[in-house]
Amino acid sequence: xSGLFLDREFLPLRELKPSYDVVIIGGGVQGLSTAYYLAAxxxxxxxxxxxxxxxxxxxxxxxxxxxxxxxxxxxxxxxxKESLRMYRTLSQELDFNLMFSNQGEIDLVHSDDxxxxxxxxxxxxxxxxxxxxxxxxxxxxxxCPHIDLSGGGKLPIIGASYHPPxxxxxxxxxxxxxxxxxxxLGVAIHEQTTVTGVRVDAGGTCRGVVTDRGPIAAGxxxxxxxxxxxxxxxxxxxxxxxxxxxxxxxxTEPYRPLINGLVSSFDALVYISxxxxxxxxxxxxxxxxxxxxxxxxxxxxAECAARAILFxxxxxxxxxxxxxxxxxxMTPDSSPILGESEVERFFLSAGMGTWGxxxxxxxxxxxxxxIATGRVPAVMAPFLPDRFRNDRMVPDAASAGTH
Ligand SMILES: Cc1cc2nc3c(=O)[nH]c(=O)nc-3n(C[C@H](O)[C@H](O)[C@H](O)COP(=O)(O)OP(=O)(O)OC[C@H]3O[C@@H](n4cnc5c(N)ncnc54)[C@H](O)[C@@H]3O)c2cc1C
Numbered sequence: 001x002s003g004l005f006l007d008r009e010f011l012p013l014r015e016l017k018p019s020y021d022v023v024i025i026g027g028g029v030q031g032l033s034t035a036y037y038l039a040a041x042x043x044x045x046x047x048x049x050x051x052x053x054x055x056x057x058x059x060x061x062x063x064x065x066x067x068x069x070x071x072x073x074x075x076x077x078x079x080x081k082e083s084l085r086m087y088r089t090l091s092q093e094l095d096f097n098l099m100f101s102n103q104g105e106i107d108l109v110h111s112d113d114x115x116x117x118x119x120x121x122x123x124x125x126x127x128x129x130x131x132x133x134x135x136x137x138x139x140x141x142x143x144c145p146h147i148d149l150s151g152g153g154k155l156p157i158i159g160a161s162y163h164p165p166x167x168x169x170x171x172x173x174x175x176x177x178x179x180x181x182x183x184x185l186g187v188a189i190h191e192q193t194t195v196t197g198v199r200v201d202a203g204g205t206c207r208g209v210v211t212d213r214g215p216i217a218a219g220x221x222x223x224x225x226x227x228x229x230x231x232x233x234x235x236x237x238x239x240x241x242x243x244x245x246x247x248x249x250x251x252t253e254p255y256r257p258l259i260n261g262l263v264s265s266f267d268a269l270v271y272i273s274x275x276x277x278x279x280x281x282x283x284x285x286x287x288x289x290x291x292x293x294x295x296x297x298x299x300x301x302a303e304c305a306a307r308a309i310l311f312x313x314x315x316x317x318x319x320x321x322x323x324x325x326x327x328x329x330m331t332p333d334s335s336p337i338l339g340e341s342e343v344e345r346f347f348l349s350a351g352m353g354t355w356g357x358x359x360x361x362x363x364x365x366x367x368x369x370x371i372a373t374g375r376v377p378a379v380m381a382p383f384l385p386d387r388f389r390n391d392r393m394v395p396d397a398a399s400a401g402t403h
Contacts, residue, residue, distance in 0.1 A: 010054050011179075011191050019217035020048040020188070022371060023209050024224055025195045025232055027051030029171075029357060030349045032178035032189075032223035033364025034371070039185035041365070042372035042381075047187045048218075049179075049210060052194040056175035059226050059356060062326035064249050064273065064283050066262055067358040068105055068166040070132045071399040072121055075382035076335060077128045079362055082379055087169055088362035092387070096177030098169050099276060103261035105166035106143060108311065109159045110151060110267045118161035125163075132163045144259055152310035155268055166262055168273065171357060178360075198236040198346065199282065204238065206346035220371050222347040227292070227327025229350040236343050241388045242329045242351050245286040246293065248300045250323035252315070254278030262372035263311060266398070270307035280318050282308040286328050286354065294325045328353045333393040336397070339365055339370060339384040347371055348385055 022033040022038060027049050038044040051057070067087050069080040091098045109115045118134065125132035136147050140160050145153045149157045179189055188214075197210030198221060208217040223232040254277050264271035268283045284304045301323055309316045330353045331337060337351035349367055352359070366380035376384065382394050 001197050013191055013192060014188060016190060016193070016211070016213050016216060017048070017188070019208070021046040021218070022048075022220045023216055023218040024049045024222045025209065026058070026072050026223065026225040027055035027060045027179070027189060027191065027358035028224060029174055029178065030226070030352060030363060031222065032175060032182060033360045034222060034224065034349065034367045035187045036178045036182040036185070037365045037368035037373060039182055039187050042368060044068070044372055045186035047182075048190045048216065049182070049187060050195055050209065050216070051191045052387045054191050055189065055209065059326040059328065059352070060175050061172050062324055063171050064271070064281055065168045065357065066105075066166065066273070066308055068161040068163055068171050068262075069130050070105065070121065070161070070166070071396055072124065073394055073396050074124070074128065075394045076396045076399065077125060077130055079379050079383070081128070081359060082132055082360050083362035084165060084167065085115040086365070087167065090176060090177070090361060091287050094177040094181040096173060096180060098173045098177055100167055100169050101276065102165065102167045104143065105163040105262040105264065106140060107141075107161045107163070108157050108263065108265040110155045110157060110265065114267055115159055118159075122161050131165055132161055135160045135162045143262060144261070146258055146314055147263065147311055148277055149315050152313070155265070155310055157311075168276070170276070174357070174360065176354060178219050178364075195232065195235070198232065200236055200343055200346070205344040220345045220347060222367065222371065224349040224351060226329050226350070226352045226356055229329045229348070233341070233348070233350070236341070236346050238338065238341055238343060240348070240350060242331045242337070243290050244292060244327050245289065245290055245330050247283070247321060247328045247354060248288045248296055248304075248325045249281060249283035250301055250304065251275060251279035251281045251321055252318035253321045255280060255318065258314065259312065265307075265311060268307045268310060270304060270306050272312055279321065282313055282315070286330060292327060294327070296323045296325045327338060332388070333395040334397040334399070335362060335394040336383050337385050338380050339376065386395065
């Protein structure tokens with residue numbers, strides 16, 4: 001738990017009620033968006049969000065803010081497309097400036113095989129109404145003149161797929177926007193409150209949670225704790241098909257605007273962008289081991305910076321300012337797990353991996369409908385927890401970009 005600043009809190013500590021209609025474990029974008037849509041769309045306002053540290057302490061305050069829909073399967077594309085559509089008007093809906101900025105994404109291609117994969121992705125995207133198309137090397141330079149087409153002499157660039165709708169949204173603003181809007185509707189957000197138990201009755205129905213501030217009865221419990229999903233599921237007697245892996249990123253000191261949008265290379269496993277404050281940001285794949293440690297490492301900086309410099313040589317002279325780590329709950333098919341679990345009235349918003357920020361609007365809205373009505377919205381149906389048992393996985397690792 002080091003690095004989570006467990007003693008930090010932003011909201012006044014409020015009294016816990018003995019029972020709520022819904023208890024949501026985890027004050028990240030997934031938990032908070034579900035709370036907001038439960039109250040806003042279904043009139044379910046007797047909701048508690050229970051957060052061990054402070055809202056946004058997990059991946060929601062640590063991600064690299066990419067929101068896009070250029071995925072690789074007929075199930076995932078509509079899901080991410082709908083979330084991006086919702087993000088476009090979310091500032092107005094929440095009455096909170098989320099700093100939505102549409103900038104586009106270039107996925108560099110270095111081999112004939114990668115070209116075929118990216119071209120197939122473009123065709124599938126287009127057939128489902130998502131704008132993704134191939135660029136020639138000359139067209140790449142028109143979008144991003146600073147790219148070295150020789151790939152540092154090691155990974156020459158022969159083309160790219162281009163996804164103009166890709167956007168960046170300020171991550172902590174999304175956390176605070178959902179939290180503020182939910183709170184206005186009556187949702188109780190309890191920071192500094194750790195769930196230590198999940199109460200399941202003899203008939204296999206979830207009846208509430210136990211916290212370090214006392215027990216809470218609930219008509220439904222949602223686990224939305226991303227990297228800690230295995231721990232909370234275990235409290236309910238469940239074993240989930242996911243592992244927790246660390247993901248790091250770094251930013252340099254701020255510079256004048258140099259790159260517009262996201263530049264990534266799946267072959268080199270690196271992505272680069274420039275934040276609204278001017279920092280050059282780079283990230284790579286999840287690290288190849290399981291841990292709950294948030295300790296950043298020098299190996300990552302050395303490796304990731306070397307890869308970034310291949311394509312943006314100007315980064316060689318940039319001064320590194322900060323690096324950080326978050327935890328990702330990685331599923332075998334790189335798709336989220338959404339829906340009621342084998343324990344009745346115990347719901348899962350898990351398997352958020354490296355894609356759980358961009359999915360917050362659609363996943364939260366779908367989960368709220370599912371909890372409130374029992375229905376499974378069509379856009380969420382491919383991601384139900386029973387897909388692993390029923391051999392209906394939704395494999396989309398190639399779209400994750402970072403592993
Ligand atoms: C470096 C990095 C870059 C990323 N980039 C992107 C990106 O560009 N786009 C994208 O879509 N995704 C990205 N992701 C993934 C994304 O950040 C996560 O998938 C997403 O934030 C998960 O949100 P969440 O609300 O499910 O969980 P979290 O934000 O992790 O929130 C879970 C919360 O649960 C709390 N909690 C844990 N245990 C307990 C307990 N026992 N009791 C009470 N509370 C508890 C934690 O304190 C935490 O605040 C990135 C992740 C990282 C680390």
